[in-house]
Amino acid sequence: MANPSGIGASVRRREDKRFLTGSGTYTDDINRPGQTFACMVRSPHAHAAIRGIDTAAALAMPGVVAIYTGADMAADNVNGLPCGWLIHNKDGSPMKEPPHFPLARDRARHVGDTVAVVIAETREQAKDAAEALVIDYEERPAVASAVKALEPGAALVHDDVPGNLCYDWHLGDKAATDAAFAQAAHVTTLDLVNNRLVPNAMEPRAAIGEYDRATGEHTLYTTSQNPHVIRLLMGAFVLGIPEHKLRVVAPDVGGGFGSKIFHYAEEAIVTWAAKKVGRPIKWTAERSESFLTDAHGRDHVSRAELALDKDGNFLALRVHTVANMGAYLSTFASSIPTYLYATLLAGQYKTPAIYAEVKAAFTHTTPVDAYRGAGRPEACFLIERIVDKAAIELGIDKAELRRRNFVPKEAMPYQTPVALQYDTGDFAKNLEMALPVVDYAGLAQRKTDAKARGKLRGIGFATYIEACGIAPSNIAGALGARAGLYESAEVRFHPTGSVTVFTGSHSHGQGHETTFAQLVADRFGLPIENIEIVHGDTNKVPFGMGTYGSRSLAVGGSALVKAMDKVERKAKKIAAHLMEAAEADIEVKDGKFSVAGTDKAVTIGEIALAAYVPHNYPLEELEPGLDEQAFYDPKNFTYPNGCHVCEVEIDPETGVTEVVAFTAVDDFGRVINPLIVEGQVHGGIVQGIGQALLENCVYDDETGQLVTGSYMDYCMPRADDVPSFTVQYHEDQPCTHNPLGVKGCGEAGTIGASAAVINAVVDALAEYGVTHIDMPATPQKIWQIVRQATPAMAAE
Known part of the structure; x- marks a missing residue:
């Protein structure tokens, strides 16, 4: 039984x-005997020289235990926060890797950059003293846009990084790709932006540093997705603490979505300072700090070109992407727009030749790193948008164009032109399972019915594939990973x-x-x-x-x-x-x-x-x-895949988009707990819908100030923004190289959803001549499109 x-x-x-x-125990629930509280003092400027910090008045305030600056950490030989993945340029030279000190030493390079820490008996006393610090800033020009940062004459983020270029990387066969374009019957071109996001986990980041003078052991309690990695990075590379003298505890953690993978400055600061003051130190971020300092996600600007023959078969894909790194390299930032993005540009399609170029730029903004999906949503969005645009230009049904170009099940294992080899997958089955569920045959009638009610109805497909469980360690190491996997x-x-x-x-x-x-x-x-x-x-x-x-x-x-x-x-x-x-x-x-x-x-x-x-x-x-x-240590990635279908209705009078239906058919290999899998898919879809319609992290181009610094300006999805989802999966394509046959399900919803939603929005706006709209497709943006459409288009 x-x-x-x-x-x-x-x-x-x-x-x-x-x-x-x-009854959970989160980091902020933990209180240690003799505990003090830290307040991080952060730069109000996107770029400024720190000419001096006068601590005298603040030190004299009630309850203040200590105040430390970058100079204090430098005196103790504290190093910068390490980057965990080395990328090489096209010419083989290593990427630029400027130091990221936990407390800025000479210059603040983004709004929220940490320049000092105040430690006091209470949180309120620490905040009061932080306001009393006198910091002499010399404000300097800033640049927030990655594209503008690479232009001649742009303000430099780091003096030793010419042109703000972190790396200029490529993948694929350029000659074969160019040759395929030369013989193409049709070329579809698409310029697109993958908007920057703020992670917004329910639990803000927090850290408690403690030092035991009797044993010489440091303990860090922190909101982390990987405590052993934090121990390794902080102990070995930042503070120089032997691992047997450093304990890292990540108790209950209230969401991460990637933003709590990284080694953050505050972890090193409280661990180091706890020994200095001889007492435990607690820091918990306020939500405004989280907006400024949690590593952001996405932020790509890309041009994609798809070459097709006269029958609509894909011949080649060419992609140029500029990726924003922010002011410093976060722990895994360098790998996101490269090995976790460009290697997925084949998607589910048998495109013979692919060539991708990625330029990574430093800007005066919060560092950018992995956010749920980490490179895979960016790849899926680009592929699925250009496939839809090609279908429009060629007059081919969007489902049919995909079906025509899928890698067939019989071709597995399938070697893509961008390094990865898929072990299993039945991509056509995902689509064929989805079509009757969404009643694709009845779409025309639903469009007509919506029109009679004054609404615009559209449907969007996204057939995604992702690579999960980065592996094996020896291959990842050869590609620049600085840790085992x-x-x-x-x-x-x-x-x-x-x-x-x-x-x-x-x-x-x-x-x-x-x-x-x-x-x-x-x-x-x-x-x-x-x-x-x-x-x-x-x-x-x-x-x-x-x-x-x-x-x-x-x-x-x-x-x-x-x-x-x-x-x-x-x-x-x-x-x-x-x-x-x-x-x-x-x-x-x-x-x-x-x-x-x-x-x-x-x-x-x-x-x-x-x-x-x-x-x-x-x-x-x-x-x-x-x-x-x-x-x-896995032999290969796993490759979850699926077909997501979104249906929307747009009110042309207000520009408001309603997601009226969303269906996800996924291949996760063997499913261990269907209830948990469904919950993971639901959560991922909501985040994808959030990016597509609502969320957008915006910086002022002139000052580098974060415009969307709170929930008053940054719109998160709510329950009434999403419909009930239809989730199906099949288990007849288990992973061939792990003993469970599983593939991973945690990011799939986010990877497929944003492209499906935008494809649906574009389909609904087709009568206005729309072939693309950048995320987020806000009511204002859609309203303006409708108003600016020619009368002839609107009349049609």
């Missing part, structure tokens, strides 16, 4: 009880048969405490409540690379499977001894270890007890105990 809590069961998330009842797991059975799993993955909303427990329950027939999942503490978990890029189940879950394999092998030996049978005759089914062809059986609980109380035990062959550890 299958375990009701095992693989394939829609088990409700066990962790939700503590979250919904207010494996994962670890330890499975520890206790004498009574309960289990503790230690995983290097980290959960911040994904449901690991449920899904990982389901894997163990399914394997050993245990009740799920007898399985504990431990993560987020470098003193408990051996090592791990954390959670991002939809890697948790494909990489972390596979490490867990390998550890369970070791447990099972040892358990079989113990079972064979207990039942006086040959090990080869032991079968494992539904949690029972039985002797083939007999009714003899023992449970894993009985085996665990024998392992820890070895009165009847093969001691000459085995050590006591039942505790195994494993690491898993």
